[in-house]
Amino acid sequence: MLTVVGACVGCFCNMQLRVQESSNLVMHMLVLYGNTGCKMDLTCNGNTVAVIGKMLPECKYTPCIEEHNIHAIFRWTSVWSILQSSVRLDRALQRGPSHALPGVGADTVAMPTADCDQATSHFLQETGLTLSITTLGTCIYRFGKKRHRDPCHADAHQQQHCMPSHSEYSAETEEIIFHLCRYMHHIITTS
Amino acid sequence: MAGLGGVAAVCDKMLRLHAELPGWTTMQRTPSTRKLTEMINANIDDLPREVLLLNEGKSLQVVSEGNILNIHILKTCTKRNEEHCVLEESEWTCWERAFEVLWEQKFTNPESFNERTYYRQRYVEGAQVGKIDDDVQKVGVDRVRAAGMLAECSSTPEMSRHKRTKRQKIACREENCVGRVKVTTFMVFVLESTTRVFFVSDRIAARNGERNNFSVPKAVNICYTGTVTGTIHPTAISAEMRQAKKRGPCGSEIHVDTSMGVMQIFGNNGGSRKITCKAFLNIVEANYIVRRVCGMV
Numbered sequence: 483m484l485t486v487v488g489a490c491v492g493c494f495c496n497m498q499l500r501v502q503e504s505s506n507l508v509m510h511m512l513v514l515y516g517n518t519g520c521k522m523d524l525t526c527n528g529n530t531v532a533v534i535g536k537m538l539p540e541c542k543y544t545p546c547i548e549e550h551n552i553h554a555i556f557r558w559t560s561v562w563s564i565l566q567s568s569v570r571l572d573r574a575l576q577r578g579p580s581h582a583l584p585g586v587g588a589d590t591v592a593m594p595t596a597d598c599d600q601a602t603s604h605f606l607q608e609t610g611l612t613l614s615i616t617t618l619g620t621c622i623y624r625f626g627k628k629r630h631r632d633p634c635h636a637d638a639h640q641q642q643h644c645m646p647s648h649s650e651y652s653a654e655t656e657e658i659i660f661h662l663c664r665y666m667h668h669i670i671t672t673s
Numbered sequence: 674m675a676g677l678g679g680v681a682a683v684c685d686k687m688l689r690l691h692a693e694l695p696g697w698t699t700m701q702r703t704p705s706t707r708k709l710t711e712m713i714n715a716n717i718d719d720l721p722r723e724v725l726l727l728n729e730g731k732s733l734q735v736v737s738e739g740n741i742l743n744i745h746i747l748k749t750c751t752k753r754n755e756e757h758c759v760l761e762e763s764e765w766t767c768w769e770r771a772f773e774v775l776w777e778q779k780f781t782n783p784e785s786f787n788e789r790t791y792y793r794q795r796y797v798e799g800a801q802v803g804k805i806d807d808d809v810q811k812v813g814v815d816r817v818r819a820a821g822m823l824a825e826c827s828s829t830p831e832m833s834r835h836k837r838t839k840r841q842k843i844a845c846r847e848e849n850c851v852g853r854v855k856v857t858t859f860m861v862f863v864l865e866s867t868t869r870v871f872f873v874s875d876r877i878a879a880r881n882g883e884r885n886n887f888s889v890p891k892a893v894n895i896c897y898t899g900t901v902t903g904t905i906h907p908t909a910i911s912a913e914m915r916q917a918k919k920r921g922p923c924g925s926e927i928h929v930d931t932s933m934g935v936m937q938i939f940g941n942n943g944g945s946r947k948i949t950c951k952a953f954l955n956i957v958e959a960n961y962i963v964r965r966v967c968g969m970v
Contacts, residue, residue, distance in 0.1 A: 507897035507950060507959055519701040519887025521687065521875065529696030536694070618885050651897075656956050663890045671701075671887065672754040 508605075508651040510627045514663050518619035518671045524554040530615060533673045538666065539563040546617070553616040561625065561662060562606040568665055598658055601650030606658070613666070621670065623663045685875045686713040690756075692866040698753065700861075701887050705758040709859055713872055716742060720872045726863075736824045743858040748865045759860040767819050767852040768845045775841055776823070776832065778856075793835040794826055819852020897950040897959050901938065901967060905946065925949070929966055933958040936966060 523529040524546050531543060534556055544555040558564060598606075614622040687710055689697035700706045713720065719735045730747040750756050762781045767774065774794040779787055826832045837845070863870070905927070921928030925937035926946075934953035938946050950959040 505900045507899040507948075507956060507963060509895060509956065510898050511894070511896040512892065513894040514890040515888075515893045516890030517885055517888045519885070520699040523689075523696040523698065525696065527695050529694055529698050532694040532696055619887075620885070621890065623890055651956070653956050656895075660890075660892065667890050672752060 506651065508627070509625070509656065509659075512625040512656075512659060514623040514625075514660070516621045516623070516663075516667050518615075518621060518667070520619055520671075522615055522617055522619055524615060524617055530554065530670065533670065537567075537669045537673055539567045552618075553614045553620075556613040556615070558611045558613075560607050561609050561611050561659070562603065564611070564666065565606060565658070565662055568662070598654070602652070602655045602658060605651055605655055609659075615670070621667060623666070625659055625663075685710065686717045687873060687875045688713060688861070689871040689873055690863055690867050691869040691871070692864050693868075697871070700756045700758060700863075701754070702885060703757065705760045705859075708760050709758050709861065712742065712857065712859065717872060717874070722872060724870045724872075726867050726869060734824060736820050739820055739852075739854055741820055741824050741854055741856045743856065744861065745858070746861045746863060746867075746870060748867055749862050750864045753864060755862070756864060757862050759862070761858040761860070763856050763858075765819075765823055765854040765856055766845075766850060767823070767854075768841075768849045769851045770844045770849045773841075773844075775835070775837070775845065777845070791835045791837045791841075792827075792832045794822075794832045795830075820854045822852075823854050823856070892954045894951075895953045895955065895959070897953065897956065899948050899950075899963065900945045901948050901963075902945050903967075905938065905941070923949075929962070931962050933962055936962050 524531070526543075526545050531554075534541065534543075539558065542557040544557075546552055546554050609625055609627055612624045612626070614620075614624070687699060689699060691697050700709075716735055719737070720733070724731055724733065724746065726746060726748055729749075730745065732746070733744040735742040735744075760782070764779045764781055766777045766779070768777075769775075776792040776794060778790045778792065780789075781787070920926055921937055923937060925939050927938040929936040929938075935951045936959075937949045937951070939948070940946065948963065950962065953959040953962075
């Protein structure tokens with residue numbers, strides 16, 4: 483049941499919001515949690531870095547700092563690039579095992595192809611992903627909208643704030659993001 | 674006692690697999706791989722640090738008092754998610770009487786229903802577990818020798834499967850028992866491309882095993898932004914919603930807390946108000962709450 487500060491929605495009859503219309507909601511932060519189920523080699527020359535480097539588009543990698551934290555961070559500025567690379571990988575797998583990458587079979591989680599509409603494509607281009615992986619296998623996928631840094635603007639702090647985008651965002655867009663996340667998790671877990 | 678103020682390092686022994694790519698991987702956590710880790714923890718001093726896997730696999734055996742541990746590493750998997758571990762446990766009992774050595778293998782895996790198999794060992798005088806004319810040795814079961822002998826003879830022509838006769842059944846009494854051996858066999862199926870395995874110590878040990886099981890990523894927190902327009906009377910709404918402070922958190926004017934997430938309405942900006950929906954799990958639920966709140970006019 484929907485409750486509003488302890489009160490039932492049904493008790494809202496006296497509230498006069500008088501809201502006439504609302505614009506569509508747009509996601510500005512989306513966090514998913516998963517686990518690889520195995521311990522992870524997160525060192526600079528380790529397996530996870532090698533797998534991500536081989537199977538996914540270029541990203542910024544921040545290694546674990548010994549004694550301080552036990553997670554490594556991988557950042558992609560645009561999840562659209564991951565979607566496109568997954569389509570290329572799917573095609574490589576369809577061409578046969580000689581093109582496939584080691585440890586990745588045809589049962590790899592199929593990605594929604596680049597058939598998504600222009601608004602979704604635009605939204606995904608503007609959306610970044612920060613993946614945090616711990617040595618115990620915990621993965622936190624954080625998708626976020628950030629304004630592109632423009633050196634002409636002086637107030638860098640303000641630029642980093644999450645601002646609502648005018649991009650269209652729908653349940654379909656969200657489903658693509660969820661699917662993309664499952665795809666990446668499959669890559670990290672099974673490659 | 675640990676040193677005052679000192680923190681004892683928690684170490685977990687584990688099996689690391691090395692293949693074509695740099696670095697190492699481990700197998701996904703399952704009840705069997707947990708037992709494998711427990712076994713490695715208990716026997717780390719007896720296990721080699723590194724095992725090269727040149728051909729289709731490798732077998733290791735550790736024999737100790739009353740115990741035999743077999744580890745068979747088999748390179749059979751084409752994908753990492755096929756990697757797994759199978760555990761087989763059995764208890765062997767040896768009887769020695771009248772120039773005859775008989776072994777019973779009782780499988781102790783829950784799914785084996787205590788199935789029993791009998792084997793007859795070729796008798797060589799003086800080489801057996803106990804000496805039949807020596808009462809002291811017969812009573813005191815020689816567990817060390819029994820494990821060693823079983824390790825040497827099992828799966829060789831020295832030992833043949835045998836259907837126990839009625840006479841042998843009578844003879845297989847406790848006073849004729851000369852040894853018991855627990856045999857634990859791990860069959861570890863790894864990627865075909867695996868080149869080496871390492872038995873190593875890991876500084877970070879998982880205390881909560883269940884929490885670290887494999888899980889598909891699921892949404893835990895999604896925040897949305899939007900705008901609403903219309904006449905809103907924040908004071909009245911705050912009073913209606915028993916909002917203690919004049920304003921909601923994060924600079925919002927109105928704070929709507931629901932079981933699906935939190936909706937916040939911010940100040941009027943030229944007739945339009947920014948709204949945020951926080952801690953939702955999908956947009957369908959967030960849209961539902963926004964529609965519900967907006968519909969309360």
